[in-house]
Amino acid sequence: MRGVGWIGSLLLATACVTAHAQFLDTAPFDVPAVSATAAPDDAAAVAPGAGPEAPFSLTYLDLIWNDAKETARWPLAWDRNDWRNLGLIGGGLVLTGAFLDKPIKRAAQRGRNHGSDQFFVDVQRFGTKSYELPVVIGFYAYGAAAHDDEAKATALDGFSASIVASLVTSVIKGVSGRARPNTGFGPGHFRPFQGDQSFPSGHTTGAFAVASVIGAHYDNPWVDATAYGVASLVAVARVRLNAHWTSDVLGGAVVGGFIGHHLVEFNRRWRAEHETAWMPELDTDGQQLLLTWRY
Numbered sequence: 058m059r060g061v062g063w064i065g066s067l068l069l070a071t072a073c074v075t076a077h078a079q080f081l082d083t084a085p086f087d088v089p090a091v092s093a094t095a096a097p098d099d100a101a102a103v104a105p106g107a108g109p110e111a112p113f114s115l116t117y118l119d120l121i122w123n124d125a126k127e128t129a130r131w132p133l134a135w136d137r138n139d140w141r142n143l144g145l146i147g148g149g150l151v152l153t154g155a156f157l158d159k160p161i162k163r164a165a166q167r168g169r170n171h172g173s174d175q176f177f178v179d180v181q182r183f184g185t186k187s188y189e190l191p192v193v194i195g196f197y198a199y200g201a202a203a204h205d206d207e208a209k210a211t212a213l214d215g216f217s218a219s220i221v222a223s224l225v226t227s228v229i230k231g232v233s234g235r236a237r238p239n240t241g242f243g244p245g246h247f248r249p250f251q252g253d254q255s256f257p258s259g260h261t262t263g264a265f266a267v268a269s270v271i272g273a274h275y276d277n278p279w280v281d282a283t284a285y286g287v288a289s290l291v292a293v294a295r296v297r298l299n300a301h302w303t304s305d306v307l308g309g310a311v312v313g314g315f316i317g318h319h320l321v322e323f324n325r326r327w328r329a330e331h332e333t334a335w336m337p338e339l340d341t342d343g344q345q346l347l348l349t350w351r352y
Contacts, residue, residue, distance in 0.1 A: 184260030
């Protein structure tokens with residue numbers, strides 16, 4: 058591949074991951090049903106007027122905790138088809154690592170210069186909390202100003218998904234122990250629990266977690282194109298800067314995208330079930346702390 062051909066190949070591969078998740082609506086795994094704690098009719102009657110929880114409330118902390126637990130036990134609910142799909146995805150990543158990681162790395166490192174590197178350094182920050190936080194804060198601020206509960210829920214779900222995806226990625230990184238391309242080792246160098254943390258890409262995981270939450274909340278092709286386009290550029294940046302292999306960023310796209318989609322669906326049901334529950338909330342009006350009970 059010459060010139061920017063490697064960028065097109067990487068964007069195409071990442072787009073295939075995105076399209077696969079979009080085609081299957083949420084993820085290639087069944088989302089387990091959650092048992093209701095309140096009568097469905099009562100929850101439905103309360104939900105429209107209640108809106109999402111406050112960001113600094115105990116209810117939201119409870120939601121994040123339940124998101125983490127749901128993600129940890131999610132594989133226990135997978136059936137044979139789910140595990141087959143996981144095997145196909147894993148096989149695709151293995152083939153990518155075996156046949157594409159080295160040539161794409163070589164192509165990505167040709168023609169590097171300060172200007173292009175600075176662009177990718179800036180872009181990759183969309184996969185970190187320093188850029189993810191302003192994005193979710195922006196969604197919540199707009200939702201509060203426009204009384205748009207969907208925008209506020211997008212912000213809350215995006216922040217939670219980002220945290221959970223980071224935890225999952227840290228565990229996988231430690232277990233896989235893959236060396237980064239800038240260490241001089243090849244793509245097949247794995248030393249589990251020895252400190253190397255190349256697979257999957259944490260930046261890409263975070264970017265796709267937030268992008269998938271935005272896409273799940275807004276059924277708009279332009280929103281999807283923007284969210285996933287930025288996330289894909291983060292993946293390209295990590296390869297261009299020689300921080301990750303191509304299979305690392307594809308793995309991050311899979312992990313982040315699936316977690317984000319799954320948690321949006323889970324949180325919708327969780328909120329509907331807990332609207333009628335008595336829950337203490339800690340909030341502030343800018344001058345004092347307020348402890349209230351929501352029911």
